[in-house]
Amino acid sequence: xxxxxxxxxxxxxxxxxxxxxxxxxxxxxxxxxxxxxxxxxxxxxxxxxxxxxxxxxxxxxxxxxxxxxxxxxxxxxxxxxxxxxxxxxxxxxxxxxxxxxxxxxxxxxxxxxxxxxxxxxxxxxxxxxxxxxxxxxxxxxxxxxxxxxxxxxxxxxxxxxxxxxxxxxxxxxxxxxxxxxxxxxxxxxxxxxxxxxxxxxxxxx
Amino acid sequence: xxxxxxxxxxxxxxxxxxxxxxxxxxxxxxxxxxxxxxxxxxxxxxxxxxxxxxxxxxxxxxxxxxxxxxxxxxxxxxxxxxxxxxxxxxxxxxxxxxxxxxxxxxxxxxxxxxxxxxx
Numbered sequence: 567x568x569x570x571x572x573x574x575x576x577x578x579x580x581x582x583x584x585x586x587x588x589x590x591x592x593x594x595x596x597x598x599x600x601x602x603x604x605x606x607x608x609x610x611x612x613x614x615x616x617x618x619x620x621x622x623x624x625x626x627x628x629x630x631x632x633x634x635x636x637x638x639x640x641x642x643x644x645x646x647x648x649x650x651x652x653x654x655x656x657x658x659x660x661x662x663x664x665x666x667x668x669x670x671x672x673x674x675x676x677x678x679x680x681x682x683x684x685x686x687x688x689x690x691x692x693x694x695x696x697x698x699x700x701x702x703x704x705x706x707x708x709x710x711x712x713x714x715x716x717x718x719x720x721x722x723x724x725x726x727x728x729x730x731x732x733x734x735x736x737x738x739x740x741x742x743x744x745x746x747x748x749x750x751x752x753x754x755x756x757x758x759x760x761x762x763x764x765x766x767x768x769x770x771x
Numbered sequence: 772x773x774x775x776x777x778x779x780x781x782x783x784x785x786x787x788x789x790x791x792x793x794x795x796x797x798x799x800x801x802x803x804x805x806x807x808x809x810x811x812x813x814x815x816x817x818x819x820x821x822x823x824x825x826x827x828x829x830x831x832x833x834x835x836x837x838x839x840x841x842x843x844x845x846x847x848x849x850x851x852x853x854x855x856x857x858x859x860x861x862x863x864x865x866x867x868x869x870x871x872x873x874x875x876x877x878x879x880x881x882x883x884x885x886x887x888x889x890x
Binding site: 599606624635636709727730732763770 | 786
């Protein structure tokens with residue numbers, strides 16, 4: 567459709583150009599909507615694994631979407647994926663920094679964190695007594711174990727693992743999204759794999 | 772997307788990816804709706820930001836409306852005052868007492884003039 571837009575613009579008619587621009591803009595918005603709809607759930611899960619809080623995860627994802635739409639809506643669709651992850655990971659890192667400060671303040675004022683902690687990861691572990699096929703129970707348990715292990719990883723290792731393994735970004739794209747060198751990405755991923763292997767055990771999943 | 776690296780082909784990585792994908796499919800309806808709402812909010816806010824002239828246009832339209840209303844109101848009130856004065860003038864001209872008043876004025880004028888000459 568953008569080709570059609572350029573065709574109209576090439577006619578040199580101001581009215582057509584204006585209409586073409588409007589149509590082009592509408593197409594971009596629709597394309598962006600489709601792109602975001604395609605990644606929103608994974609982005610939410612990724613933010614949730616990082617924060618352990620659904621509301622925070624939603625805020626981070628919405629912020630990342632907003633910035634992508636505002637600043638990079640005119641970029642090519644191929645660029646949206648890496649750009650979105652770059653923004654989202656940046657938001658997650660900011661959240662981590664703020665959270666560290668908050669935790670320090672909480673410790674300073676000796677506020678009980680029992681009520682303020684996020685969801686208990688153990689809640690996600692499937693109830694083994696529930697009536698369900700063995701395979702399904704095993705799968706859910708494997709999911710929960712993986713999520714707990716991922717959340718326990720240092721942020722950089724978690725980001726490297728999720729971007730490289732889940733999102734299948736290449737090393738350069740991951741480095742850009744994480745704001746570090748390609749060598750660091752490889753190191754973080756290597757360590758993440760080691761830690762996960764150790765925590766999940768040889769018989770996982 | 773890209774050619775798979777050794778890490779991506781690792782059984783642990785393959786299993787992790789599969790489970791993470793499945794977990795996404797299992798998101799409950801409320802969470803899915805919340806994420807969709809977040810997307811719509813983001814797109815709406817972005818489109819609002821992309822058209823700042825709309826805010827100016829809205830402000831200009833409002834200012835024009837206020838200016839027009841003030842002008843019309845002033846013009847009407849001014850006209851109303853004029854018509855009121857015009858009516859009063861007509862009444863004065865039609866009334867016989869007013870002729871007497873104007874005659875009296877001439878008398879007072881003559882009297883004042885006489886006082887100055889005799890004094």
